[in-house]
Amino acid sequence: MRCVFKMDSFDNYQRKSSKNKMPVYFIMIIMGMVIGGFLVSFFLPDILDRRESLNGDRPPVDWEIPEEHEEPEYYEYQNTAVVKAAEKVTPSVVGITNMAVAYDFFQGDSRLQEVAGGSGVIIDSAGYIATNNHVIADADEIVVTLYNGEELIAEVIGTDPATDLAVLKIEQTGLPAASFSDSDKVLVGELAIAIGNPLGLAFQHSVTVGYISALQRSMRIGEQNFSFIQTDAAINAGNSGGPLVNAVGEVVGINTAKINITGVEGMGFAIPSNTVKKIVNDLIEHGRIIRPWIGIYIREIDEKIAEEMQLPVGYGLIVEEVISGGPAQKAGLEPRDIITDIEGEKIQTFDRLREVINQYKVGQKVNIKIMRKDTEIEVGLIFEEMP
Incomplete structure (x- = not known):
């Protein structure tokens, strides 16, 4: 005998079986909902009480990076003085752009254009910047570019061509100063x-x-x-x-x-x-430099000059003129005196004299050794402000 399965009879069997079980499924769902509701109502208050208690004891979130993680992590070969020094100072270094007004003959108008550029270093978090005088000389406008790329117009606080230094100020605070x-x-x-x-x-x-x-x-x-x-x-x-x-x-x-x-x-x-x-x-x-002043005109001495002028020493600075009313005259210096020493510092050139003088402030007193003819004399001189 050959058995033949028909798809329609199989489908009918499945439908009949599912239809008979529907009441059972429905009853189980209802019972699950009842039991679940009972468990939630019984345990939920205790869970909420515990959660509230835990939250009450928890400290506020600290969003700041812990101190031990503020220092960058280096590979061993990167942990060098150069890397650390550069990382420390670089945020304090700024770009400086010297802008000047130029006339455009083709357009028939004037405009600012870059004529020079350089660097600067932040010396105070309130926005003071040190740079070279020659970087900003003759500028009509000065643009400072910070480490983060922000550009700001700078004000010139003061310049000193004699030392090639200048100070700028930008309207920014909280800056990283070197x-x-x-x-x-x-x-x-x-x-x-x-x-x-x-x-x-x-x-x-x-x-x-x-x-x-x-x-x-x-x-x-x-x-x-x-x-x-x-x-x-x-x-x-x-x-x-x-x-x-x-x-x-x-x-x-x-x-x-x-x-x-x-x-x-x-x-x-x-x-x-x-x-x-x-x-x-x-x-x-x-806003300017207050320099101490002696009040003399001098000339450097070498062996040749000493021989020609029959001087008692072969080095130092010979006084050619003493300015009336100046500190040198008040101290008793005279023409042809030879300055050889200031406060134990041997003086042989005009440049060294100026360097030594610039170490002092107006109002300070120094002892100066001079040769007057064949006699060594020490005089006390009080610096005054250079006119």
Whole structure:
């Protein structure tokens, strides 16, 4: 006998079976709802009480990053003085754009255009910035670019061409200010890190590394003599006004110049931080530099001059003229006196005399040793403000 299964008879069987079980399913659902409602009503109050108790004891969320995680994590090979110093100082370095009004003959109007650029370093969180005087010279408008890219118009607080320093002010607070070191304690051979914007903002916050090559390098730029810290860290156009930093992230100087001669490499120069601090403070407080003054005209002595003039010493500065009413006249200096020493500092050149004088303030008294004919004399001189 052959059995034949028809699809329609199979479907009918399934429908009949499901139809018979529907009342059973319905009853089970109703019972589940009743039991579930009973359990919720019995246990829910206790659960809520426990949750409220736990929330009441929980301290508020602390959104601040824990102190131990504020320091960045380094790979072992990245944990170096250069990396840490650059990371510390770079946010304090700004870009400075010197804008001047130029007349456009084709358009028939005037417009501001960039004529020079450089770097600067934030010296106070209230918005004070130190840079080089030559970076902002003759500017009609100065734009400062912060580490985050924000651009602000700067006000010139004061300039000092004699030291090539200037102070700017922007209307911004809470800025990351750099720390300055004591440049008198800098040693030849120390690590030196230059940070700035060589060739403009396209290369902003570039870091170059070298060493302190020499101290108290006296150089003439234009009509002025400057005393510099020498470094072989690369300093290029646009680095001017940026910081020269030591291994612990302190500013030891403001980068200002390099020797640009074919065949000469690695000779950059920075204004010592102690000079920067003094000049900057005067500019912020007075808007100008108050310099101590002796009140004499002098001439440097060498062996040839000493022989020709039959002088008792072969070094020092000979007084050619004493200004009437000045500090030198009040101290008793006379023409042909030879200045050889100020407060134990041997004086052989005019540049060194000026450097020594600039270490003092108006009103301070110093002892000066002079040779008058064949006699050594010591006089007391009180500095007055340079007219």
